[in-house]
Amino acid sequence: MLEQVLAALVGIFFAASIYLILSKAIIRMLLGVTILGNGVNLLIFTLGRVSREVPPIVSNGELQPAAGFANPLPQALILTAIVIGFAMFTFLLVLGYRAYQELDADNTDTMRVAEPKDAPRPPLSY
């Protein structure tokens, strides 16, 4: 049951993030990317099978944890992905702010320094 709920939640996260990323405002795209990252983390968590009875700890004298333990690997993956995603988010946030200061643009439509809108035609001789 919990799987279905989590799967639906992942779907909502993805839908919201895609909606935001398709917008042209940098700050919305940034929010979209963050929500997408969280959606993916939740996805990996769900795909690792949700079993929450026993912590994955090997007790004394045993060689493996008790049956039905929570899968620790997705948690390790997610932890890595959270850290990386946070670093990327911070960088993009500062980058977006600097771009706003320097280029006076927080919208990809008006951010045309690298690709000017009225680009000259290619040379026609030869």
Next chain:
Amino acid sequence: MATTAHTIDPGDLPRAMLDIATSLNDWVIILPIVLCLMGGAFLLLVREWRGAQLGLTLVFLAAIAALEAQLFVRVLTDGPIAMTMGNWLPPFGITFAVDVLGAGFALAATIATIVVVISYSADTMQREVRYGFYSLIMLLLAGVTGAFLTGDLFNLYVWFEVMLIASFGLMIIGGRKIQLDGAVKYGFLNFLATTFFLIGLGYLYGLIGTLNMADIARVASQTNSPAMIAVAGLFLLAFGMKAAAFPLNAWLPASYHTPDAAISALFGGLLTKVGAYALLRTMVLMMPAAREVLDPVITTIAVATLLLGPMGAMAQTNLRRAVGFIVIGGIGSVMAGIAISGLFGVAGGGLYAIHSMLTMTALYLVAGMIEQVTGTDDIRRMGGIYRASSGLSILFLVLVFASAGLPPFLGFWPKLLLLQGALLDNDGLLVAAILINSLFTSIAGARIWAHVFWRNGREGEAPNAINPDLKPVAAAVKRPTIFASAVLVALILFLGLRPNILLESAQIAAVGLVHPDRYTAAVNLEVPDK
């Protein structure tokens, strides 16, 4: 696989852990990456010691190149080798597995980096050095090398991110407006691509419970195939975006011309090839069955990229943007190799990527020199350099022909392999696309050459008017830049004339990818019965 299902008795422990230490010889697998990371950290520690930064970087890079050369020769003669972190027995630990493909890519990447560092050394500004320019280069190389040498899919994701964050730093170092603009587009789209990779990776783990590449190759065929096709599709999306294959190529011409030419050269040489490498790994080695199903999609992407890359180059007025489109056209050849698959296709695609690493780096470096000589980045405002320096025009023309795949230059051999593979497959569309790509690339390159070198003055002026902005090469370009680019072009020429070692290595690499039994055995997993 599902580890929870077994009950373990003490006698089983050797099945989970290796009880012998990794031999000193095998440390060479991880040493290039360790040296990159430690080098980056060390250079940051001594960042105030600015005079020594360049020398230290070159010492580290030379050591890495030597190790990788040794590694390459070893995997070429003895077959793949692997080592698993923490002595866990695969598939439990994070594995690093090196075969000819990975070692060759890593070596080519290091050579390109050395050339870029030497060529940029005289132009690096104090400010950039203080902001950790050389550290970032080492970290970028760490990410790239890690991606080439790892044998674990999640670890590949981590190296992608290492590479990405280092490239963000390099792209905006200097902080000009145009760089910020380029970095916004580059940053968002590439971060999105790695997130797609992560989604595919999550599904794959949920499906088959392993992330070890050799293990995936072993069990992928026994799994629910529609789901595997979806995973392969996600990987194709993610890596295709990183490789700048059509239709996900828009970020490359929007950003690669914005930083300094040397950084463009590093990016153009290294970054898209990591995406191409990951595609070869996942599609050919891990999920051949899913690739078979996706074949029409990959073929379409390959054909479109092959044709639109050079056509984009023809339509540009900005020199380095035009070069960016030529890079994209080259990615089309690698995609064609994946579409053809089979021994010829994989050998051709892999070899083309190696060629592309060297040639695109050199092409961007020469483009940077042209910009320095003419003081502009607009092809129409250049002109007349042939009169100022015929040497520069020869370098550029060799590189244009090499990237078009004309004999006797390096690009010819992988295209020959690709054509051979496509003809064996009776795939007329790909044959035509590969040949037309060569023609279009020659036209685009020759047009640039004619405008920049051949005609005397700028466009719109009388044919014999001398371009007044032209500076003599010796004054405008620093000596290390000329030296490094010339050496790289000489290497491309030499490898084009003596391609035997490359062709043989490419064949061995292709056999290793298409029949991964030795790879699986090296990782210490049981080879499945056929």
